[in-house]
Amino acid sequence: MRLTSIAATALVALATASTAAHAQDPFIILQSTTSTENSGLFKHILPIFKAKTGIDVRVVAVGTGQALKNGAKGDGDVVLVHTKAAEEKFVADGFGVKRIEVMYNDYVIVGPDSDPAKVAGSKDAVAAMKKIADAKAPFASRGDDSGTHKAELDLWAPAGVDVKAASGDWYRSTGSGMGQTLNTASGMNAYALADRGTWISFKNRGSLKIVVEGDAKLFNQYGVMLVNPAKHPHVKAKEGQAFIDWLVGADGQNAVRSFKIEGEQLFFPNAATGELKKAG
Amino acid sequence: MLKPLDENTGYGLGRRPIFPLDACNVGFSDGGRQLLDRVSLTLTQGLKTVIMGANGAGKSLLMRVLHGLVKPEVGAVLWARVPADAEVMSRQAMVFQKPSLLRRSAEGNIQFVLGHLNRSEAESRTREILERAGLSAVARTPARLLSGGEQQRLAVARALALEPDILFLDEPCASLDPASTMAVEEMIETAHQTGTKIVLVTHDIGQARRLADEIVFMSGGRIAEHTAARQFFDGPVSAAARDYLAGRLHVPGYSAGT
Amino acid sequence: MTDPASIFLLAMGLVTSGNPELYGIIWLSLRVSLTAVAISCLIGLPLGAALAVVTFPGRGAVIAVLNAFMGLPPVVVGLVVYLLLSRSGPFGVLGLLYTPTAMIIAQALLVTPLIAALARQSLADLHLEYDELFRSLRLGATDKIAALIWDGRYSLSTVALAGFGRAIAEVGAVIIVGGNIEHVTRVMTTAIALETSKGDLALALALGLILVGLAVAVNVAVLSLNRAAKRLAYA
Numbered sequence: 225m226r227l228t229s230i231a232a233t234a235l236v237a238l239a240t241a242s243t244a245a246h247a248q249d250p251f252i253i254l255q256s257t258t259s260t261e262n263s264g265l266f267k268h269i270l271p272i273f274k275a276k277t278g279i280d281v282r283v284v285a286v287g288t289g290q291a292l293k294n295g296a297k298g299d300g301d302v303v304l305v306h307t308k309a310a311e312e313k314f315v316a317d318g319f320g321v322k323r324i325e326v327m328y329n330d331y332v333i334v335g336p337d338s339d340p341a342k343v344a345g346s347k348d349a350v351a352a353m354k355k356i357a358d359a360k361a362p363f364a365s366r367g368d369d370s371g372t373h374k375a376e377l378d379l380w381a382p383a384g385v386d387v388k389a390a391s392g393d394w395y396r397s398t399g400s401g402m403g404q405t406l407n408t409a410s411g412m413n414a415y416a417l418a419d420r421g422t423w424i425s426f427k428n429r430g431s432l433k434i435v436v437e438g439d440a441k442l443f444n445q446y447g448v449m450l451v452n453p454a455k456h457p458h459v460k461a462k463e464g465q466a467f468i469d470w471l472v473g474a475d476g477q478n479a480v481r482s483f484k485i486e487g488e489q490l491f492f493p494n495a496a497t498g499e500l501k502k503a504g
Numbered sequence: 505m506l507k508p509l510d511e512n513t514g515y516g517l518g519r520r521p522i523f524p525l526d527a528c529n530v531g532f533s534d535g536g537r538q539l540l541d542r543v544s545l546t547l548t549q550g551l552k553t554v555i556m557g558a559n560g561a562g563k564s565l566l567m568r569v570l571h572g573l574v575k576p577e578v579g580a581v582l583w584a585r586v587p588a589d590a591e592v593m594s595r596q597a598m599v600f601q602k603p604s605l606l607r608r609s610a611e612g613n614i615q616f617v618l619g620h621l622n623r624s625e626a627e628s629r630t631r632e633i634l635e636r637a638g639l640s641a642v643a644r645t646p647a648r649l650l651s652g653g654e655q656q657r658l659a660v661a662r663a664l665a666l667e668p669d670i671l672f673l674d675e676p677c678a679s680l681d682p683a684s685t686m687a688v689e690e691m692i693e694t695a696h697q698t699g700t701k702i703v704l705v706t707h708d709i710g711q712a713r714r715l716a717d718e719i720v721f722m723s724g725g726r727i728a729e730h731t732a733a734r735q736f737f738d739g740p741v742s743a744a745a746r747d748y749l750a751g752r753l754h755v756p757g758y759s760a761g762t
Numbered sequence: 763m764t765d766p767a768s769i770f771l772l773a774m775g776l777v778t779s780g781n782p783e784l785y786g787i788i789w790l791s792l793r794v795s796l797t798a799v800a801i802s803c804l805i806g807l808p809l810g811a812a813l814a815v816v817t818f819p820g821r822g823a824v825i826a827v828l829n830a831f832m833g834l835p836p837v838v839v840g841l842v843v844y845l846l847l848s849r850s851g852p853f854g855v856l857g858l859l860y861t862p863t864a865m866i867i868a869q870a871l872l873v874t875p876l877i878a879a880l881a882r883q884s885l886a887d888l889h890l891e892y893d894e895l896f897r898s899l900r901l902g903a904t905d906k907i908a909a910l911i912w913d914g915r916y917s918l919s920t921v922a923l924a925g926f927g928r929a930i931a932e933v934g935a936v937i938i939v940g941g942n943i944e945h946v947t948r949v950m951t952t953a954i955a956l957e958t959s960k961g962d963l964a965l966a967l968a969l970g971l972i973l974v975g976l977a978v979a980v981n982v983a984v985l986s987l988n989r990a991a992k993r994l995a996y997a
């Protein structure tokens with residue numbers, strides 16, 4: 225009987241502890257993408273924001289499509305993703321207040337050292353994709369409705385390749401995050417489209433290396449939106465807007481610029497350059 | 505409304521009589537085999553009833569029917585002329601042929617049936633009961649580690665802790681040594697003296713002679729004989745009983761003769 | 763870098779470094795899974811015991827469903843809980859999504875059928891042993907259930923451990939309803955998933971090793987608690 229009461233006490237303590245934690249700080253939920261989280265960007269910039277405002281930013285890292293869906297449901301205060309068309313639709317449908325561009329990086333096509341499709345060094349992403357398809361060289365796709373996945377599909381279309389038909393053959397749709405897809409590509413010596421941020425911080429490269437980069441088509445713009453408080457009254461509009469204002473303001477932009485891995489800058493701030501100019 | 509002291513049960517105020525206990529034309533079969541065959545039996549208070557009969561005669565089954573654990577297919581069990589209700593049910597106790605003890609200590613087994621008492625009352629009652637059963641030394645031993653005799657004593661003590669008006673005992677002394685048998689018989693005798701009706705199954709003829717006021721002799725699912733104990737042992741009427749007492753296998757329809 | 767020896771050294775290094783981040787994650791994993799299992803036991807043990815004791819039409823079907831639910835995929839449970847707790851869902855107003863509480867709810871849902879089914883299995887045997895006595899004592903269902911759970915507590919602690927094993931090892935449910943938020947809802951399994959997706963397989967494996975160690979530690983703790991309790995009960 226004594227043991228039972230000890231166990232009960234421990235249980236109550238455990239349960240209280242689970243609710244008490246982190247209750248003190250104001251916080252917002254940021255729906256964002258695996259590419260930004262995995263690169264380590266948030267780890268670099270969020271503490272700076274927190275130090276300044278005391279606001280904790282809790283990041284849920286999923287694909288762009290999932291992030292927008294979660295935002296539309298009201299399960300987040302701010303959305304930071306990278307598919308312009310989908311973001312504009314999100315705002316047009318009334319789920320987001322306003323889309324503001326924050327920063328960009330670029331995509332790279334990575335592939336095995338052996339380069340069976342002979343695309344290394346090319347600057348033409350669409351042509352390279354066509355060559356990969358022609359060679360039936362294995363290609364690992366996100367396949368998860370993420371920003372990167374959409375960017376990849378935007379390369380296949382002009383190349384005239386029907387990847388749906390090739391799925392399961394040389395085209396491997398992994399249905400997973402960026403890192404997971406790179407793990408798959410590294411394991412099967414496949415080509416893949418990756419955002420540079422994730423690629424630079426990715427550790428399990430195997431024989432993979434960058435084969436195509438520098439094409440304007442590989443440009444990857446990030447946008448930020450406040451989830452519409454008119455649709456979801458519980459949205460922490462004040463804190464969320466504070467984060468957005470900071471992120472696109474001089475401090476936030478500098479924080480993004482100062483994030484480097486092995487000396488290499490991963491994201492290039494380009495928020496409302498007009499405002500920056502005004503400020504400057 | 506106060507009731508006078510109840511003659512039938514010997515218990516205090518407000519308890520309605522439950523005797524006589526009647527089995528009326530009770531039948532029970534299993535796949536065509538008639539296990540209890542139109543059994544009619546009246547048990548009154550005050551007498552110690554011993555049920556005897558060969559293995560498989562239906563003694564345990566009859567006890568279960570009387571105790572309300574098995575519903576007869578035909579016939580009825582009546583307590584003071586009416587079927588048992590919850591109250592009558594709660595005034596009975598049974599010690600099973602296979603002692604069914606809880607996976608607890610000896611005292612835990614006793615305390616389990618004293619749930620209606622508060623904690624300190626239950627504890628002192630338990631000590632008292634174990635003391636009387638000669639089990640004080642093993643109070644905290646797991647029941648399943650007790651010797652066979654100790655287990656039987658514990659089972660009887662637990663049944664008596666319920667202070668039943670009627671106690672069914674199914675071979676409580678099987679495989680006990682003479683000393684343990686005596687101890688259990690003493691417990692039974694004490695219970696009888698404090699007004700508990702005893703119904704006991706045994707194969708031990710000596711025990712039957714010592715304890716029985718009346719004998720119910722069963723054979724093949726029927727009651728072959730229901731007589732006063734002395735009369736039964738002096739001159740059993742049924743052939744089955746004569747064979748049983750003489751240690752012979754009884755073949756129905758064939759009398760070994762005397 | 764991913765050979766067993768260096769993984770082991772890495773894991774040891776992580777544990778001994780006293781890294782507050784790692785300890786935060788370990789603590790949260792234990793908190794979430796232990797609380798979830800405790801809740802599951804509160805519901806599942808009486809439920810399993812009741813199914814061992816009470817007979818009613820359709821009982822077989824209930825047991826079959828319960829047994830099948832032992833294999834509920836964590837992602838499905840996570841998804842269902844996500845839809846329930848989402849701001850657009852029926853319990854959205856509670857604001858529980860992306861909190862440890864949401865993870866506890868998901869794991870409790872995941873583990874309750876397992877605990878109920880295993881408890882029923884183990885208590886059915888005990889009930890067979892006790893049935894006649896129970897009926898002779900005219901016990902009600904609640905008393906029977908309480909007695910079975912108490913007397914079966916040592917085998918039920920193994921049932922609880924099986925539930926804990928399932929809870930602490932699953933990633934599918936907690937990553938959906940918790941969101942793997944650093945310092946808030948990141949647990950061992952979601953941290954492993956994250957490190958794997960970063961391609962840091964060595965770190966992921968080392969964390970996995972620590973998780974296994976954690977599970978072993980909890981099992982050892984419960985079993986020695988059992989032994990102590992037995993000694994106490996029969997002292």
Ligand SMILES: Nc1ncnc2c1ncn2[C@@H]1O[C@H](COP(=O)(O)OP(=O)(O)OP(=O)(O)O)[C@@H](O)[C@H]1O
Nearest residue numbers: 534539557558559560561562563564565566574601
């Ligand atoms: N609930 C039941 N359902 C079906 N058959 C039963 C049931 N209870 C007892 N029987 C059968 O009835 C017969 C009589 O059993 P019972 O246990 O009453 O014998 P018994 O007279 O007590 O014998 P023993 O001296 O060996 O204890 C046996 O053949 C047994 O298999």
Ligand SMILES: [Mg+2]
Nearest residue numbers: 563564601674
């Ligand atoms: Mg018998």
